[in-house]
Amino acid sequence: MTDDTLLKTPLYDLHVAQGGKMVPFAGYSMPVQYPLGIMKEHEFTREKAGLFDVSHMGQCFIHSKDGSDPAAAIEKLMPGALQVLKPGKMRYTLLLNEDGGIEDDLMVTRTHDADGKLYVVVNAACKDKDYDILEEKLGHLITVEPLEDRGLIALQGPRAVAVLAELAPEVADLGFMEATAVTLEGVVCWVSRSGYTGEDGYEISVPESEAKALAERLLRSGDVELIGLGARDSLRLEAGLCLSGHDFDATISPVEAGVTFALGKKRREDGDFAGAARILKELSEGPSKVRVGLKPAGRAPAREGTPIADADGNEIGIVTSGGFGPTVGGPVAMGFVPTAFADEGTEVQLMIRGKAHAAVVAKTPFIEQRYVRKKSILSLDLWRIGP
Amino acid sequence: MIKFTEEHEWLEVEGDVATVGITDYAQNALGDVVFVELPEVGATYDKGDEVAVVESVKAASEVYAPLAGEIVEVNEALEGEPALVNTAALDAGWFFKMKLADVGDLDDLMDETAYNEFVEGLD
Structure with missing residues (x-):
């Protein structure tokens, strides 16, 4: 794909003006890093707050065709408890195929609308496929309404709350995996307390015409820097979070991928x-x-x-995500191994450029996740535990 | 005498031994260097062979032998402090020293003026 055919997000001009190194990603021209560099961008996010353009991700509404709960329809393809979502509550879930493989992972939020419509965010590289699957399998029950005219901005890190609360104090009251409409700089946005960095923070869905002004307003804080895709990847890797199409694909089940927290008990x-x-x-x-x-x-x-090998050099698996973890201060990776090798501390070898390098199976996340946890211990972390 | 390659390596030559590193342009394009895999002392390479690997946070890149020769020393400081490649690309961030098979091969490489023009033509 040539540069001419790449799509641009509403923040494209801002990225270029700020010295973003633009690369093709999922059909979009996206910043992989800014002059600060991936290492410092990563560290800044963990210490202050990073602003990420995630407008390339797919945002859509899912409506029911007959007035019933649209969550009942999508539960046929998603294993999370979605019908029980109350207005303003969201959940991480998976789009499954008939073989139990994971087509994509996604966030589903119940809106406050009387018809119970859902707001859904899917991965950029999968959005057309996801919408096609939903249409093909569930088109008789639901309507998917892609929101092409909205940007999506993630503000992630320990200072995210203080920075966004300057614009709208009520965002501090949102719990983890809760969302609501908030007026920011005179513009009605849809704000959730969520993200994919292991840090506390928000994702802000904003009309595309207002996205650049909002990003510029947030960047006026000394606690906020623009962060590119490079650091977004190292942050999510350290947080032990899966990258769709890499750490799972359509052949991998939720049990294999280690995302059983997304399988509702009932x-x-x-x-x-x-x-x-x-x-x-x-x-x-x-x-x-x-x-x-x-x-x-x-x-x-x-x-x-x-390739991952056992102590005797027999190939047993493969790395699906790996690199350098700036907060860990060393290399970290994730990959698939036979269950017999999955215990923490199991010694394996990583065959890097044909040479064996010692490694151990380690628990994830590699860093402590710092999601906000309000309310009692019984209701904490709806994402990881499920109902 | 200092020479440059189109693969963004520099060679500082004393007698028949060249100290080899990557240029400031290269380290800037790579970003934060987190690991350098160096060759074995005593190994011999032909021009263009893969000699070393330099890894930034986001990717691994090969370093090729600028000329034929034998590795006589490697910069062990890079094991503990790979960021020297970023902070001191042209001196403390050197990769290896190579005894050249034929010093005459140096004539095929660029001098500093020619390299600077080459880099300007890239952007």
Whole structure:
């Protein structure tokens, strides 16, 4: 794809003006880094607040065609408890195929609208595929309304709350995985307390015509810097979060991918979602392979595609995400190994450029996640535990 | 005498030994260097062979032998402090020293003026 055919987000001019190094990503021209550099951008996000343009991701509304709950329809393809979502509550879930493989991961939020319509955010590289699947499988029940005229800005890091609360104090009251309409600089935005960096923060859906002005207003704070895709990837990797199409794909089940927290308890009992036969079998009998964290002993990063070998040198798996973790201060990776090798501390070898490098299976996240946790311990972290 | 390659390496030559590193243009394009894989002392390479690997946060890049020769020393300081490649690309961030098979091959490489013109033509 040539530069001419790449799509531009509403923040494109801002990226270029700020010295962003633009690269093709999922059909868009996106900044991989700014003059600050990936290392400092990563560290800044963990210390202050990073502003990420995630406008390339797919935003849509899902409406019911007959007035029933649209969540009941999409639950056929998604294993999370979605019908129980109250207005303003959101959940991480998965789009499954009939074989129990993961087509994509996504965020589903119940809006405050009387018809219970859902606001959904999907991965940029998958949005056309996801919309096609929803249309093909569920088109008789629901309507997918892509929101092409909105930007999406993520503000992530320990200073995110203080910075955004300057514009709208009520955002401080949102709990993790809660969302609401908020007026920012005179513009009605849809703000959620969520993100994909392991840090506290927000994602802000804003009309595209207002996105640049809002980003510029947030950047006026000394606690906010623009952060590119490079640091976004190292932040999510350290946080142990899966990258769609890399750490899972359409052949990998939620059990193999280690995202069973996305399988609602009652949903498991009912087994009424695509691929349930395989997924429930793997839950009871264990999968043959599973995604694990990997901590190389040395300094060499193990990138995606690096073979994983046992102590005797027999190839047993493959790295699906890997690189250098700036906060960890060394290389970190994730990959698939047979279940017998999945215990924390298991010694393996990473075959980097044909040479064996020692590593151990490590727990993820590699860093402490710092999502805000209000209310009692019983209701904390709806994302990871589920109902 | 200092020479440059189109692969953005520099060679500082004393007698028949060249100290080799990557240029400021190269380190800037790579970004923060987090790991350098160096060759074994005693190994011999032909021009264009993959000699070393330099890894930034986002990607791994090969470093090629600028000329034929034998590795006589490597910069072990890079193991503990790979960021020297960023902060001191042209001196403390050197990669390896190579005994050249034929000093006459240096004539094929660029001098500083020619390299600077080459880089200007890239942007």
